[in-house]
Amino acid sequence: MQGKELGDYIIEVERIRKTFPDGVQALYDFSTRIRRSEVVVVIGPSGAGKSTFLRCLNGLEDFDSGTITIDGIPLDDNKENRFEIRKEVGMVFQLFNLFPHMTVLENVNLAQMLVRKKNHDEATKVTMSLLEKVGIPDKAQSYPSQLSGGQQQRVAIARALAMVPKVMLFDEATSALDPEMIGEVLDVMKTLAQEGMTMVVVTHEMGFAREVGDRVIFMDEGRTVEEGSVEQIFSNPQKERTRQFIGQIL
Amino acid sequence: MKKKKTKITPLDLIVSALILAAAVYLGYRIKVGLHYKWNWQAIPQYLYRYDQESGKWVANLIMQGLFTTLRLSIWGTVLATILGTIMGLCRISQSLFYRLLGRSYVELIRNMPPLVLIFIFYYFVSGQIMPVLGLNEFILAQSETTQRLCELLFAPPSFLSAFFSALVTLAIFEGAYIAEIVRAGIQSIDKGQWEAAHALGLSKWQQMRYIILPQAVQRILPPLAGQFISLIKDSSIVSVISIQELTFQGMELMATTYLTFEIWITITLLYLVMTFTCSLAVQRLEVRMARGRA
Ligand SMILES: Nc1ncnc2c1ncn2[C@@H]1O[C@H](COP(=O)(O)OP(=O)(O)OP(=O)(O)O)[C@@H](O)[C@H]1O
Ligand SMILES: [Mg+2]
Numbered sequence: 108m109q110g111k112e113l114g115d116y117i118i119e120v121e122r123i124r125k126t127f128p129d130g131v132q133a134l135y136d137f138s139t140r141i142r143r144s145e146v147v148v149v150i151g152p153s154g155a156g157k158s159t160f161l162r163c164l165n166g167l168e169d170f171d172s173g174t175i176t177i178d179g180i181p182l183d184d185n186k187e188n189r190f191e192i193r194k195e196v197g198m199v200f201q202l203f204n205l206f207p208h209m210t211v212l213e214n215v216n217l218a219q220m221l222v223r224k225k226n227h228d229e230a231t232k233v234t235m236s237l238l239e240k241v242g243i244p245d246k247a248q249s250y251p252s253q254l255s256g257g258q259q260q261r262v263a264i265a266r267a268l269a270m271v272p273k274v275m276l277f278d279e280a281t282s283a284l285d286p287e288m289i290g291e292v293l294d295v296m297k298t299l300a301q302e303g304m305t306m307v308v309v310t311h312e313m314g315f316a317r318e319v320g321d322r323v324i325f326m327d328e329g330r331t332v333e334e335g336s337v338e339q340i341f342s343n344p345q346k347e348r349t350r351q352f353i354g355q356i357l
Numbered sequence: 358m359k360k361k362k363t364k365i366t367p368l369d370l371i372v373s374a375l376i377l378a379a380a381v382y383l384g385y386r387i388k389v390g391l392h393y394k395w396n397w398q399a400i401p402q403y404l405y406r407y408d409q410e411s412g413k414w415v416a417n418l419i420m421q422g423l424f425t426t427l428r429l430s431i432w433g434t435v436l437a438t439i440l441g442t443i444m445g446l447c448r449i450s451q452s453l454f455y456r457l458l459g460r461s462y463v464e465l466i467r468n469m470p471p472l473v474l475i476f477i478f479y480y481f482v483s484g485q486i487m488p489v490l491g492l493n494e495f496i497l498a499q500s501e502t503t504q505r506l507c508e509l510l511f512a513p514p515s516f517l518s519a520f521f522s523a524l525v526t527l528a529i530f531e532g533a534y535i536a537e538i539v540r541a542g543i544q545s546i547d548k549g550q551w552e553a554a555h556a557l558g559l560s561k562w563q564q565m566r567y568i569i570l571p572q573a574v575q576r577i578l579p580p581l582a583g584q585f586i587s588l589i590k591d592s593s594i595v596s597v598i599s600i601q602e603l604t605f606q607g608m609e610l611m612a613t614t615y616l617t618f619e620i621w622i623t624i625t626l627l628y629l630v631m632t633f634t635c636s637l638a639v640q641r642l643e644v645r646m647a648r649g650r651a
Contacts, residue, residue, distance in 0.1 A: 165556055194558040204553035208571050217567065218557035263553075270557060 113321065114143030117305050118164065118274060123173030125159055125329075133159040134170065135329035144303040148316040148337070151326035152352060157309045160326070161276045164307065165196040178273055194222060197267030201279040203259040205251040205266070211238070212247040215266045223270065230269075237265040241295050257288030264295055275299065277308040311356060313341065325349050393618065400619050403610060419620075422606030423627055428511060429524060429592045429602055430631075434585050436528035441535025448540045459536060466533035471594055475526055479598045483522035493518050516601070523595040531588050538584060542577035543569060575646055582639040586632045593628075603627060 118141035125134040133156045141147050149157050162168035163175060166182060166189050175182040177192050206214050212234055219230040238244045241261035243254075251259055260280060267275060277296065281289045293315050300306055300319040310316065316323060316337055323340040325333045325348075333340060333349045341357070344350045387393045406417040416424065447459030466474065487493075496507055496514045504514050512520035546569050554564040596605035607624040611617055 167552055167555060190558065190560075193556065196556070198553075198556040200549060200553065202549055204547070204549035206550065206553070206568055206572075208575075218559060221563050221567065222558040266557070 111144060111303070111321070113145050116140045117143045117178050118307070119174075119176040120160075120164075121174045121176075123163060123170040123175060125156075125163065125168065125170045133329055134163070136173070137326075137330055138173075139324060139331065139334070141305065141307065143305055145321045146300045146304075146306045146308065146319050148320040148323045149307065149309045149326060150311070150316075150323060150352070150356070151332075155326040156329040157326055158278050159329075161198070161278050161307060161309060164274070164276060165198055166193055167198075194270060195273045196276060197270055197272035197274070198276045199260070199263050199267055199278070199280045201283050203251070203256070203263045203283075205259055205263055207251050210248050210250055211243075211254070211262050214251070214262060215269050218266070219269050233269055234265070237268055238262075240268075240298075241265045242291070255288060256284045257291045260284065260288075260292045261295055264292075264299075268299075274305045274307070277306065277310065279309055279311070281310065281312060313357060317341070325352065327352075387618065395619065396616055397619055399614065399616055400623055403620075404623075418606045418610055419603070419623065419627070422601060422603040423631075425512070425520075425600065426589065426592050426602040426604075427631070429520075429527060429595065429600070430585070430589045432511070432524055433527040433531060433588050433592065436524065437531035437535050437584075437588065438581070440528055440532035442539050444532060444536035445539025445543070448536060449543055459540075463533045463536050466530060467537075471530055471591065472597065474530055475594055475598060478526040478529060479522050479595075482525050483518060487518045487522060492521065519598070519600060523598060523600045526598075527588065527592060527595060531584060531591065534584055534587070535581065538577055538580045539573075542573040542580075545576055546572050578646065579639060579643050582635065582642060586635045586639075589631050589635070590628065 118139075120137065120139050122136045122138050123134050124132075124136060126132045135156075137156070137160060139147075149160065151157050159168055163170050164177070164182075178195060180188050180191050180195075182188065182192050205211075206217070209217065212231065215234040215237060216227065216230040219225045219233060220227065223230075225233070235244060235247065238247055241264055243258050243261055246254060246258060246262070251262065254262065264280075280296070281292050284292060289312070293312060296306070296308070296315065297319050308315070308320075320337045322334060323337050324331055325340060325344075325346075327348060333344060333346045340349065341353060344353055403417050403419045405414045405420060407413075408415045444459045444462050447455040448463065450456055450459070493514070496504060496517055499507070507514065507517065511517060550568050550572070551564055554568045559567065592602055593604035596602060596608065599605065601609075603624055607620050611620050614620070
């Protein structure tokens with residue numbers, strides 16, 4: 108995107124390694140730095156380590172070595188730090204993961220009340236304005252099972268935003284959706300990007316990448332193969348492996 | 358939903374005829390082969406008897422046994438649920454120690470003949486633990502009303518120690534099965550639910566309390582209710598340690614009256630009434646839960 112002011116580095120990832128107990132090496136000395144308000148699109152073949160990278164960023168997965176720092180807070184063994192980072196990093200999953208036993212309102216209210224210690228009315232006010240923003244204020248009293256996939260994913264985004272995160276992670280947020288619903292979710296994500304949210308987005312949606320992506324990271328076998336501007340990676344890739352992959356998905 | 362028409366097929370008729378024939382033959386063998394004289398009139402007095410002194414109808418042996426069975430079952434379920442939940446949580450704990458603890462408990466109990474377990478635990482609990490607790494002395498020192506209440510809820514003061522020993526034994530036995538129900542219920546919840554809650558900043562305890570348990574309980578309740586029915590039936594096993602529940606009373610009565618078939622049919626019917634009532638309750642519960650939300 109042109110004309111957007113990028114700030115200082117909010118995410119710093121230094122040579123992280125992650126080997127799963129079964130011996131699979133998911134991340135191999137992976138490093139990257141992400142600026143405030145930057146929208147980074149992560150692409151790569153299945154098993155490249157994209158999800159593992161995102162999950163390391165919010166502490167869902169532990170890494171074996173290297174360092175991750177988010178907004179100056181190191182993601183180490185310190186419980187306080189880990190908690191702080193979980194609060195500041197929102198995540199949207201491929202399969203929504205809404206809480207099925209709660210209404211939409213309760214889903215979005217929950218963490219505000221439990222973690223941010225707001226009372227019910229304050230939380231509800233925030234929730235309603237977020238539901239407005241994602242376009243489904245009339246569904247507040249519905250249960251997730253009564254919503255379409257696209258609506259569920261928009262609730263999931265609202266739920267993450269309710270924590271007022273500094274960073275949002277999207278792991279193939281539109282892959283499980285019917286084609287006609289992808290647009291409505293991407294629109295919400297684009298709005299967020301334009302508002303200056305720092306976003307790390309794993310996606311196959313090249314249209315989205317071109318429109319709001321500031322940078323593309325192409326990963327394979329747990330490392331960065333190539334990274335650069337959207338234009339550079341999509342139209343003029345330098346590495347053979349990148350060219351191959353781009354050829355497959357475009 | 359469409360209502361299914363009940364249609365009687367020829368096969369149904371044949372099966373019914375066979376069952377009827379078997380029943381008639383059985384009755385015939387009892388009458389002719391055993392020369393059994395039925396004496397159903399004798400049974401009601403063992404259910405309730407008229408007490409001359411107080412001028413009231415009071416429960417007699419069989420009904421007393423029934424009440425003891427009910428008390429054992431209800432309290433046993435409460436205790437077993439508590440123990441089972443704790444052990445079930447241990448089984449999925451992050452700590453290897455707790456996992457081992459839960460695992461050992463479940464495997465040990467489930468792989469032991471219940472009768473052996475009863476003997477071991479009963480003699481240990483009643484011989485070693487109860488005297489230390491001093492339960493008997495404690496209850497005998499209480500006021501009349503407390504003792505009455507205790508009798509109503511548990512057992513007469515003189516039987517209290519035996520009753521609690523049996524109760525603990527039953528709870529330890531059933532707890533192993535409940536632990537597995539709890540573990541399975543929690544593990545059946547999608548991993549994504551934990552992850553979403555984690556990503557929102559909820560603590561481990563909050564994830565459990567607000568996200569996982571409410572969903573798991575919906576899946577745990579029906580099998581748990583089924584386990585309650587099992588416990589009613591399994592409670593008969595404590596008759597071997599002279600707890601005067603339904604089966605024990607049946608054996609006692611049979612030894613003195615020789616009304617073998619009448620007594621055991623009565624007792625069977627009483628067990629059936631208890632378990633069948635519970636089954637119906639479970640079914641309604643399941644229907645209501647299914648209707649709740651998908
Ligand atoms: N919990 C796990 N246990 C063992 N191996 C895992 C686990 N999660 C991921 N892996 C392995 O780690 C590697 C990287 O997985 P990851 O999910 O990060 O890939 P991805 O780039 O997100 O792929 P996809 O596009 O299929 O989602 C893969 O080889 C995968 O099989
Ligand atoms: Mg993935």
